[in-house]
Structures are given as structure tokens and as C-alpha cells.
Amino acid sequence: MLSIQQYIRAKSLEHAFQLLSEDEQNAILGGNLFLRLSNRRIKTAIDLTDLHLKYISEEAEYLEIGAMTTLRDIETSVLLRGFYSGVLPRVVTDIAGVQVRNQATVGGTVGGRYGFSDLLTVLMALDAKVELYGKSVVPLASYLANPSKLEIIEKLLIPKTKGRASFQSVRISSGDFALLNVAAVFVAPYWRISVGARPAAAKEATTAMEFLNKLTSTGRQEIAEAAANVGVGMEFGDSMKTGAAYRRMICPVLARRAMEEIWNADNV
Ligand SMILES: Cc1cc2nc3c(=O)[nH]c(=O)nc-3n(C[C@H](O)[C@H](O)[C@H](O)COP(=O)(O)OP(=O)(O)OC[C@H]3O[C@@H](n4cnc5c(N)ncnc54)[C@H](O)[C@@H]3O)c2cc1C
Numbered sequence: 545m546l547s548i549q550q551y552i553r554a555k556s557l558e559h560a561f562q563l564l565s566e567d568e569q570n571a572i573l574g575g576n577l578f579l580r581l582s583n584r585r586i587k588t589a590i591d592l593t594d595l596h597l598k599y600i601s602e603e604a605e606y607l608e609i610g611a612m613t614t615l616r617d618i619e620t621s622v623l624l625r626g627f628y629s630g631v632l633p634r635v636v637t638d639i640a641g642v643q644v645r646n647q648a649t650v651g652g653t654v655g656g657r658y659g660f661s662d663l664l665t666v667l668m669a670l671d672a673k674v675e676l677y678g679k680s681v682v683p684l685a686s687y688l689a690n691p692s693k694l695e696i697i698e699k700l701l702i703p704k705t706k707g708r709a710s711f712q713s714v715r716i717s718s719g720d721f722a723l724l725n726v727a728a729v730f731v732a733p734y735w736r737i738s739v740g741a742r743p744a745a746a747k748e749a750t751t752a753m754e755f756l757n758k759l760t761s762t763g764r765q766e767i768a769e770a771a772a773n774v775g776v777g778m779e780f781g782d783s784m785k786t787g788a789a790y791r792r793m794i795c796p797v798l799a800r801r802a803m804e805e806i807w808n809a810d811n812v
Pocket residue numbers: 571572573574575576577578579580592611615638639640644647648649650651652653654655656658660661662663664695696697698719720721722
């Protein structure tokens with residue numbers, strides 16, 4: 545069971561960082577949905593609610609999403625519907641129920657580095673960057689690969705380019721965790737593909753991306769060939785819901801569906 549000794553609403557990011565640095569048992573709160581399911585003993589729970597981090601904005605080079613933005617904010621964002629085939633609102637719509645989406649935050653999703661996450665898979669394919677307190681900006685892939693307890697996510701930066709995107713997943717029932725998920729993004733002439741719920745956290749499909757990005761044009765044949773390579777170099781594991789062999793088998797199928805959805809939108 546989670547226990548919290550003290551709860552503080554931070555007055556600034558500097559204040560939040562100072563509190564976080566004081567003891568390694570202190571923690572930042574997002575929507576507190578997953579933290580409260582844990583057995584952690586938190587000395588000071590640091591709430592970022594008053595720090596104006598709940599926003600989605602369009603800047604010169606990036607779409608910016610503040611750390612306290614909820615999945616429901618993403619789902620209902622008219623701005624985000626206009627980018628990347630509306631993939632961000634679409635992917636969160638299928639996550640659990642509306643009560644969960646009203647509470648779950650972007651900061652908690654990225655900070656939790658959850659293997660099952662749908663949103664992380666899409667954000668990685670979108671080449672999102674994580675801006676941490678102190679203004680350091682790191683690619684999402686390296687943020688996920690290098691856990692540190694002493695960091696506060698301030699916002700996410702998503703390149704503001706015109707591109708298409710698709711998200712595909714398999715789950716036993718709607719609202720359940722994905723058995724595997726795949727996201728593809730095409731910003732001409734480059735493809736980006738990521739695979740999540742392996743059940744480990746999202747990873748870039750580098751072999752398939754290198755293959756596609758060397759081509760001068762992409763057709764159905766090349767998509768089929770690339771899809772077959774999406775799982776190359778990736779580890780697939782077992783979980784209570786399914787095994788590594790099934791995940792490995794459906795990976796090229798989902799990858800092909802994602803790429804074909806994008807390709808069909810431009811060519812049919
Ligand atoms: C019943 C249920 C079903 C779900 N199903 C799905 C699903 O199918 N697909 C999916 O993608 N997701 C799913 N989720 C996960 C959900 O989308 C969120 O990712 C998750 O709840 C974490 O968000 P939170 O805001 O509650 O984070 P919290 O639980 O508050 O925090 C999670 C972690 O992130 C850290 N953290 C929070 N904010 C920051 C910050 N600003 N900087 C640094 N670290 C921070 C915390 O310290 C903690 O370690 C589900 C969640 C629930 C409860």
C-alpha cells in the first residue's frame with residue numbers, strides 16, 4: 545500500500561526540485577493513479593498543480609504539452625486533431641475509462657516509463673523530446689533508457705511538421721492493456737516506427753527505419769519488406785496476458801497495417 549507522510553503543493557519548479565532533492569523517498573505526483581497502486585513509502589509528495597503546466601500550445605517549431613496536461617485534455621484538443629492524422633487524440637481515447645483519462649497526466653505517463661503505454665509508443669514515433677526542469681531537452685528514447693530519480697518533466701516537445709501517423713494495437717478487450725502496440729509516422733521522405741508493450745517500454749524499430757529511409761520511394765512491396773524487419777533487434781517478453789512468441793508474430797502484422805494506413809491515405 546502507498547503511504548505518504550507529507551503533501552506539499554510546490555510554489556515553483558525550483559521549489560519542487562529543491563523538495564525532490566532533499567530525500568530520495570520524495571516523489572513528484574502526476575495524477576497519482578499508478579503511484580497509489582504501488583507499495584512505496586513517500587516522505588514528501590510534491591504536487592505540481594499550481595505551476596501552470598496544464599496546457600497544449602503551438603509554438604514556432606514544436607507543439608508543446610505541459611506535464612500536468614491530462615489524457616482527456618489531449619483527447620479533446622482541437623489543435624492536436626490537426627496534426628499527424630489526429631493520432632494523439634485517437635490513441636488516448638481508447639485508454640481505460642474517461643475517469644482515468646481525466647486524471648492521468650502526460651508527466652506521469654512519461655515519468656513512469658510504463659512498458660504497457662500506448663502514448664509513449666506514439667510519442668516516440670513522433671520524435672518527441674522531453675524538457676526537464678533546468679531546460680535540458682532530451683529525446684524521449686534516451687529519457688526512457690536513462691532513468692534518474694532526480695528529474696522533473698516540465699513539458700513535451702513534438703516537432704511541428706506536416707506528416708501522417710498511424711497507431712495499431714492488439715488487446716483482449718477494449719479498454720484493456722495492449723498485448724503489443726506499433727506506431728508509424730511519415731514526414732516525407734522519412735519514416736519513423738516504434739513498438740511498445742513488448743511488454744517492455746517503447747523502442748524505435750531502427751533496422752526497418754534505416755531500410756525505408758534509404759529508399760527513394762515507398763510502395764506496397766517496400767512496406768511489406770520493412771514491416772518484416774520491424775521486430776529485428778527487439779526483445780519480446782512474456783506477461784500474464786500473452787507470450788513473447790505471439791508478440792513477435794503480430795509485430796510485422798501491426799507494423800504493416802500502420803504503414804499501409806499512411807500510404808493508402810496518400811496513394812489510393
Ligand atoms: C486502470 C488504468 C488503466 C490504464 N490503461 C492504460 C492503457 O491501456 N494504455 C496506456 O497507455 N496507459 C494506461 N494507463 C496509464 C495512464 O495512462 C498513465 O500513464 C498512468 O496512470 C500514470 O499517470 P499519472 O498521471 O497517474 O502518474 P502518477 O501515478 O502520478 O506518476 C507515475 C510516475 O511518474 C512520476 N511523475 C509524475 N509526474 C512527473 C513529472 N512531471 N516529472 C517527473 N516524474 C513525474 C511519479 O513520481 C511516478 O513515479 C492506465 C492507468 C490506469 C489507472
